[in-house]
Amino acid sequence: MTDDTTIHDLGYRRYEGVREGPRGAWGAIFAQGVRTMFGLGRSAKAKVVPVFVVVITALQVIAALFASSVSQGQLPVRYGNVVQGSIFLYVLFVAAQAPEIFSRDQQHRILPLVLTRASSRQAYVSARLAAIIASVFVLVFGCFLLLYLGEIGLATDPAKRFAEIGDHLWPVLGVSTLISLALGGLGAGVSAWSPRRAFATASIIALVLLTAAISEGLADLAGVASRSAQMLNLVTSVLTFTMLMFGETNRGMESNPPLDVWMYVAQMVGYALVGVILLQLRIRRLET
């Protein structure tokens, strides 16, 4: 060791390495979007909602598994029940976190920084939309997968149980995908229209509640047409769709048989499309 250590200013060094171009930029915008949705790399305050939602939804799954396990299968695991308990938490997650992406980017005016790099408006919007949908998918699929694996793992004879419900993996994938498309698409579309996060959050929740209220109102008025009116109601549709996919029924469905399952698929995709259209209408006006 010598005493005469000095810090040498190496001066400015050029960057000669590879540049990944638009593809790398898309990936970076997407990845940072997913991190933002879950509050990673941000303050403790930003983690409150995602952590709350993840913990409570996971607890519901664990409770359902526990009840089934203790009653030795007397209380079967029902995906419909879990969705019924969690759907408003999924909505809360989207309503609170989608504005953390689109509204926050506009509020703090970081778009000029992003759009003067290897990205375009279209690439930016698609990466952010994909990030929101992927985050919702991680949440919903995580819950379903836990339920699915738990149901098999906790059974007295896992191999036999797997033979019975092993093919439930496809509805698990399908339902999570469609829920995340519908909720994520809608949340992204609405949140892009306001740089104020609180307003965007309120708008998303209001939209979900409003469609539910309108749908109920129409059902009361129209009577026979009530099943078509239900198509507006995102919350009950998600519920019915899930039960259909897993072959579950409840008393309401016996007296009032649901529509064909493809109608619900179309509805979920429809909600996602509404979100995409809202984004496309907004994209030119995103302020730089």
Place this chain on the structure above:
Amino acid sequence: MEFDTGITGLVGANGAGKSTLVKLLLGLIEATEGSASVMGHDIVADRAAIRALVGYMPEHDCLLPDVSAAEFVTWLARVSGLPATAARERAAEVLRHVGLFEERYRPMGGYSTGMAQRVKLAQALVHDPRLLILDEPTNGLDPAGRDEMLALIARTGRDFGMSVVVSSHLLGELERVCDAIVVLDEGRLLRADQLGAMTGVTMTLMVEVDGDPAPIAAQLVSSGYIVSRDRANVLVQLPDGADEVSMRMACDAIRDAAVNLDVGLLRIERRRGHLEDLFRTRQ
């Protein structure tokens, strides 16, 4: 108009069209008519090529408050297409260049205006652009902060080998760092030239003395020089043009006068024209 290499200043009052010009060049807004090119690339057709070559520092706040500078600049490097490891290294390097050290791990919401401006400069540098476009980089800074920011810009332009376009509504500060100046007014080009040509050395010697300048001024007048006063300074016109001989004679006369009167000479210098003079003569 054409911007040369080196540091170019973009001057104009608020609303003169500085930011609009900058945003046009970057393709953030579309031109209604006319055309432009940046480093040989057309701003409409070759937008992607331009963006790899240009670093942009907007005039407004553009930082996420609950994210650290290190994370934010790394992310923007990745959006410029740098791979993850390189992005992290470059971000650390440019943040060090702009003078942010341990603070870079703190959320940016708690930064002072000076620190925020440094982060904004760092993010413009992180992908190693050939051209830096800085929109009002000294906005909101105190005098010391202005000096530091200007020194940083000068160093960026000279040592890093980048061309810089820097806009400001303050002539004085552009004068200190720029090689060339472009003057805009209400969306029109007023003048574009090398700084030296606009504010060339004048035929005046400025003399600063220790104490009362009146006696030495009187002495010089009696020696046949045309003398005027500028606050505590004496301004001496060079009679026969600005050549070596006349300079030396004038300096000798001033020295002799100072010796005779026993006043201390503090400074003799050729006075440079100021950009403000340009505006003054125009009105």
